[in-house]
Amino acid sequence: MHVVLDDEATERQADRLRAHLARCGDCSELFAQYRRLKAGFVARDVAPPPALQARILEQLRARDDSLHPHRRDASRGVLILLRRAAVAALLVGALSIGLILIGQNETLTASGTVHYEDLFRDRSITADEILPVLIKTDNPEDALKVLWRLEDE
């Protein structure tokens, strides 16, 4: 009965019900009641309040983490970059101060003009001298590698 009421019945099920209702007064009355009951369900859609969309958008923006998970990741990436930039700036600052303090006119530049091997071999460099050399070069990492290799030799 209910599958017929809800248009979910097969043709065969509907035929069987119709045949039964034709000869059964009680079921026929019951079916009629269900149909009246069903007719009582009247749904009319209501327009949502006009301000609702703006409220939702506002709330979504306020909770940007929820709205823009990728932007959140991007901003996290920007933060990391900023942090790295800050560290780099500190290092550059420290190197500059070091140069001034050392007060040496001779500056070492990288880009192939400085040969760390020669530098370290020619001057029997001491531990105290390592820092000024590193400070004066713009590629301390390479310098250190050479130094360590020479020490190993």
Place this chain on the structure above:
Amino acid sequence: MNDTRLVEGLKEGSDEAVRELLDRFQGKIFNTVLRFVQSTTDTEDVVQEVFMKAMRSIDSFNFQASLYTWLYRIAVNAALDHRKRAQRHKAVSIHHVEDKTYEIPAENSDPTAPPEQKELAQRLRIALDELPEKYRTILVLREFDYLSYEEISKVLGCSKGTVESRLFRARERLRKKMEKYL
């Protein structure tokens, strides 16, 4: 914008996509929630919650169901949660008699219907509200939102057989309550 592009836009956090989502589904979701919550103020809160939840979990949306079905499921669950909370509150609140949380919105009835039909609809809504939650829910999904048995089974996470038997019991209870008006 089709659903695929809309979802992509939402996953990328596009404002345009969010507006499109609201333009397309806000009205339907509002009415679905209203049928459960029956107070326009509370419905607004629940609808907000629905879209917040949807945006929080949009990354997990994978088109196993349509976007609307997915949103609809979130809406029904949020509305049912709200009803549970409201009922718990009702149980402990001494002010409930004055607080018509379950006021039936007058604007939801058909103004063109004959008076006897309007009265039947009004009585039906009252009777419906007195049914146990599972029966009320299934009738709302079927009779107001016109969901098929298959769709109801997906929304409620039960079998089609359960949908059929629950609908039968729900209607039978409702018919008994309404017998003298039918």
